[in-house]
Amino acid sequence: MAVVSERPSRPRTARSYYWMVLPALVLFFLFHTVPVLQGIYYSLTDYTGYGAYKFIGLKNYLNLFQDEKVWHSYVFTFQFALVSTVLANVIALAIALGLNARIKFRTAIRGVFFVPNILAILIVGYIFNYLFSNSLPYLGKQLGVDWLAGSVLADPDHAWLGIVVVAVWQAVAFNVIIYLTGLQTIPAELYEAATVDGAGPWQRFRAITLPLIAPFLTINMVLSLKNFLQVFDQIVALTGGGPGTSTQSVSFLIYTNGFQGGEYAYQTANAVVYFAVIVLVSIVQLRILQRREVSN
Numbered sequence: 001m002a003v004v005s006e007r008p009s010r011p012r013t014a015r016s017y018y019w020m021v022l023p024a025l026v027l028f029f030l031f032h033t034v035p036v037l038q039g040i041y042y043s044l045t046d047y048t049g050y051g052a053y054k055f056i057g058l059k060n061y062l063n064l065f066q067d068e069k070v071w072h073s074y075v076f077t078f079q080f081a082l083v084s085t086v087l088a089n090v091i092a093l094a095i096a097l098g099l100n101a102r103i104k105f106r107t108a109i110r111g112v113f114f115v116p117n118i119l120a121i122l123i124v125g126y127i128f129n130y131l132f133s134n135s136l137p138y139l140g141k142q143l144g145v146d147w148l149a150g151s152v153l154a155d156p157d158h159a160w161l162g163i164v165v166v167a168v169w170q171a172v173a174f175n176v177i178i179y180l181t182g183l184q185t186i187p188a189e190l191y192e193a194a195t196v197d198g199a200g201p202w203q204r205f206r207a208i209t210l211p212l213i214a215p216f217l218t219i220n221m222v223l224s225l226k227n228f229l230q231v232f233d234q235i236v237a238l239t240g241g242g243p244g245t246s247t248q249s250v251s252f253l254i255y256t257n258g259f260q261g262g263e264y265a266y267q268t269a270n271a272v273v274y275f276a277v278i279v280l281v282s283i284v285q286l287r288i289l290q291r292r293e294v295s296n
Contacts, residue, residue, distance in 0.1 A: 042268045049264035060269035070270060072245065073253045080160055080167075080249070081241035088168045088224050089217070092175030097209075100175065110180070117173035125237025128166045129153065132238070153239050156246040163234050163247060171227065175220045182216030183209070192201040218289040222282055229278055250274050 043060055047053035064070050099110050115125070133151045140148025152162045186209065194204045199251040210217075235241060241248040241256065248256075250270070258267030 039268050040272055042265050043266050043272050044269075047265040047268075049259065050260045053265070056209045060266045061273065063266065064270055064273060069245065069248075070250075070253070073248045073250045075212060076160065076247065077229060077231065077249045077251075080164060081225055082232060084167050084171070084223045085166050085221060086173040088175055089166065089220055090229075091168065092172045093179050093217075094222070095172065096176045096179035096183055097205075110176075113140050113176055114173050116170045117177075119170070121170065121233035124170060125166055125234050128162070129238050132162050154243060156243045159239050159243060159247050161239055163231070166238065167228060167231060171224060171270050175224065178216050178220050179213065182213035186212050214289075214293040218286065218293060221289060222286050225285060226278060226282055229281070 003140055042053075044055060045053045046056050046059075050127055097112060099106060099113065103109070132153050137149055137151055140146070140150075153159050189267075190208050190212075191204055194208060200205065230251050231249050234257065235247055235252050239247045241252050251274075254267045254271050254274070257263045258271075
């Protein structure tokens with residue numbers, strides 16, 4: 001008598017997982033994937049945001065590489081992002097090292113340092129705008145400090161530094177939490193053994209702390225650079241892209257010219273290119289930092 005093997009039935013619990021994921025998948029497809037595909041299609045047309053349009057192929061993409069305004073926005077954005085990423089991580093790591101020490105009111109101080117991360121970016125930007133435009137110039141005049149007597153936001157050469165200050169001040173809060181998490185994974189015995197061997201603070205930091213928090217450094221560096229490359233709200237609140245076009249980031253240029261300047265399809269092509277640039281930069285940065293983790 002032949003034995004008939006029964007096909008194992010799929011567990012009912014496995015099916016429930018699919019049903020839980022399906023609604024999120026549908027929503028993601030409708031509100032993310034579809035708009036992205038639609039945007040790519042519009043980037044191949046001469047659509048201005050209203051009225052009729054026609055298909056023009058890759059013309060928008062070719063024009064991007066000949067547009068000085070677009071090139072300037074890319075240079076400014078990367079300049080801002082690189083400086084802000086380095087500053088935010090250096091400051092955050094220094095603060096995290098201090099907050100990880102055995103100090104009084106450590107928990108309360110950690111909460112205070114996290115406050116900037118939960119504040120609305122636009123509100124913070126408008127507050128700093130008032131400080132840069134009114135409070136600091138008034139203080140500079142009273143103290144007789146000429147370089148502080150004028151608003152830094154009105155200087156085409158230095159306005160970007162005001163944006164850096166605000167962006168870094170707010171980004172440090174999140175980075176501190178990540179670094180604190182990494183520091184708390186390091187066994188105290190390693191520091192005690194290094195101290196017994198005569199290692200100083202800098203030697204302990206270089207030989208123990210930095211290698212063991214390398215994965216957390218990678219996370220912060222990649223996320224920081226990605227977020228700073230998308231800078232938008234701080235520019236809206238502080239400079240509006242000015243003076244002139246000196247602080248126009250790529251995101252700000254895409255928004256203003258795309259929705260207000262009649263360049264909807266052209267700036268959509270810019271957005272597609274910039275999306276690819278951010279993905280490429282993030283992947284390269286991640287690979288380089290992960291290799292350093294292995295070497296350490």
